[in-house]
């Protein structure tokens with residue numbers, strides 16, 4: 001634990017990458033500067049500060065005064081292109097899903113036709129396949145197909161069957177519609193519409209099985225498909241793993257706007273509210289959000305999901321909640337009892353003194369809620385034998401960690417993304433917290449009650 005905490009301790013930056021907006025701010029704060037020169041590796045000026053106190057004071061001032069910055073100004077050189085492309089791809093995917101959800105659920109779309117059951121009986125929709133094809137195509141165009149390896153949730157087996165002809169043509173149309181309007185995000189659409197074979201190829205190209213070495217993307221095209229088909233919360237999750245470590249995470253949450261109260265509204269109620277309060281694309285209130293973080297940056301970011309033909313907006317930094325008193329804390333967990341034992345978490349909540357009722361939310365939106373500071377704890381205790389998949393956690397974990405939180409298994413160990421498609425060796429369950437004090441308390445409660453539980 002001590003090692004884990006010291007790893008999580010914030011280190012003062014050695015240097016800060018600045019954009020023009022920050023440059024103006026700098027002129028009024030020259031007292032902080034020791035030297036100011038152009039960074040040899042980027043176009044951005046870089047300032048070097050002489051001691052830790054100055055660095056910390058300067059960082060605090062920067063945060064207060066320039067909350068909104070561009071991606072390039074923040075993440076330094078490494079993974080800039082990867083992050084930029086991934087964020088754009090997730091924006092495209094969010095809009096695709098919003099459109100499909102709207103058609104499917106709210107405009108009387110053919111649910112029987114467009115929602116299929118997988119072998120494990122979980123649902124899969126045209127959105128799952130369409131997002132997978134779209135993101136796979138965008139990544140391949142940006143980096144070259146030979147450089148892109150993707151672990152993703154869907155395959156083309158059921159989509160290729162003869163009785164799936166109509167759903168396949170819906171997928172092809174959805175992908176082409178989505179890519180043809182991707183120019184608003186600076187993504188060059190295909191010269192001509194993708195053929196069916198190209199769409200199937202893009203989906204099936206996501207056949208990496210991950211592992212401890214090299215670089216691969218991890219994609220959950222629609223996480224929380226049950227929430228998606230119920231008109232509720234869902235997420236698009238894209239992460240980059242290098243040598244077994246998650247280095248980038250991007251999480252699109254199309255039904256999670258700025259106002260955290262929205263998380264409490266169930267299904268149709270959220271939809272009615274969204275229609276009553278007409279979304280203003282310039283504000284944060286009516287639409288979803290995209291969160292992202294780069295490993296080791298100690299910063300996580302959120303952009304509003306813009307509607308209409310607007311592209312990507314500036315990002316705002318997010319931090320986890322500062323609440324460490326269990327009485328005031330809120331914990332999130334899966335909606336479905338089959339996915340995590342509500343009885344067990346209720347016992348944990350009682351023993352650590354959590355008073356608020358659990359926030360049951362579909363998908364990795366739970367990770368987003370912790371990273372944004374809208375809730376303090378996420379717990380998941382799946383039934384014995386269930387193997388957690390890396391795509392259900394990778395993006396969320398790095399975003400929470402960089403926003404200042406902690407994510408481990410119930411034994412306090414970091415989740416291991418280096419063992420293939422599954423989180424092998426996971427000790428009992430997953431605990432994500434805003435801070436170490438809450439995390440310690442939950443782990444202690446798990447230890448105290450595990451043997452008497454039915455898990």
Ligand SMILES: Nc1ncnc2c1ncn2[C@@H]1O[C@H](COP(=O)(O)OS(=O)(=O)O)[C@@H](OP(=O)(O)O)[C@H]1O
Nearest residue numbers: 222223224225334335336338339361362363382386
């Ligand atoms: N039996 C069982 N136990 C544990 N976990 C399971 C189980 N079945 C499925 N899954 C995975 O859980 C993903 C959804 O997790 P959530 O936290 O969103 O659960 S819930 O839908 O709110 O109940 C879900 O992701 P999606 O398939 O992307 O929706 C699954 O990967």
Ligand SMILES: [Mg+2]
Nearest residue numbers: 220223224392
């Ligand atoms: Mg999932």
